[in-house]
Amino acid sequence: xxxVTQTPKFRILKIGQSMTLxxxxxxxxxxxxxxxxxxxxxxxxxxxxxGAGITDKGEVPNGYNVSRSTTEDFPLRLELAAPxxxxxxxxASQRRxxxxxxxxxxxxxxxxxxx
Amino acid sequence: xxxxxxxxxxxxxxxxxxxxxxxxSSSVFSSLQWYRxxxxxxxxxxxxxxxxxxxxxxxxxxxxxxxxxxxxxLHITAAQPGDTGLYLCAGASTGTYxxxxxxxTRLKVLA
Numbered sequence: 001x002x003x004v005t006q007t008p009k010f011r012i013l014k015i016g017q018s019m020t021l022x023x024x025x026x027x028x029x030x031x032x033x034x035x036x037x038x039x040x041x042x043x044x045x046x047x048x049x050x051g052a053g054i055t056d057k058g059e060v061p062n063g064y065n066v067s068r069s070t071t072e073d074f075p076l077r078l079e080l081a082a083p084x085x086x087x088x089x090x091x092a093s094q095r096r097x098x099x100x101x102x103x104x105x106x107x108x109x110x111x112x113x114x115x
Numbered sequence: 116x117x118x119x120x121x122x123x124x125x126x127x128x129x130x131x132x133x134x135x136x137x138x139x140s141s142s143v144f145s146s147l148q149w150y151r152x153x154x155x156x157x158x159x160x161x162x163x164x165x166x167x168x169x170x171x172x173x174x175x176x177x178x179x180x181x182x183x184x185x186x187x188x189l190h191i192t193a194a195q196p197g198d199t200g201l202y203l204c205a206g207a208s209t210g211t212y213x214x215x216x217x218x219x220t221r222l223k224v225l226a
Contacts, residue, residue: 042216106157
């Protein structure tokens with residue numbers, strides 16, 4: 001199994017440009033998450049989804065949008081990129097997301113720089 | 116707003132030394148997880164604790180969940196260079212699917 005895959009690995013954007021970060025998991029997990037990690041810091045939750053067609057905001061949703069049309073895919077859309085969105089973005093999936101004993105599996109991350 | 120504070124923020128020790136990392140909050144969590152992250156990679160789960168007062172051991176690593184489920188600690192015995200990395204705690208509250216991550220502890224073990 002590939003687990004959680006993310007594309008692209010690296011991207012440089014100009015201020016005001018838009019892009020979509022792709023995330024796919026092949027473990028048939030219901031729950032998926034998008035986090036951002038600024039240098040030397042922990043992770044902050046951007047958006048999450050508990051199943052196809054259902055999404056909700058996390059701690060830092062402003063400037064981002066998500067959709068979940070299938071169980072496997074959970075793309076993150078950046079509209080009007082700003083320097084404050086320079087970060088490493090991680091996608092994660094989890095089988096049930098009850099917050100008890102299920103493991104979150106993380107992708108390798110997308111390193112985004114906005115100039 | 117729920118916060119998880121980790122201490123220390125940075126730790127540099129010699130191989131063979133012991134260390135403890137703390138994860139503290141004013142909020143109650145239904146479960147708490149510890150992750151290790153290496154440069155250029157995503158976090159990898161080490162352990163999940165769910166019961167107040169619970170202690171779990173993973174080889175040289177000992178994890179404890181506070182009685183009130185507001186804090187946790189990670190103790191490493193006889194640290195090795197392979198333990199080097201960023202250690203993150205993450206908590207989930209009852210009835211939510213959202214995880215709050217701690218601020219992280221960057222550990223460097225010198226040979």
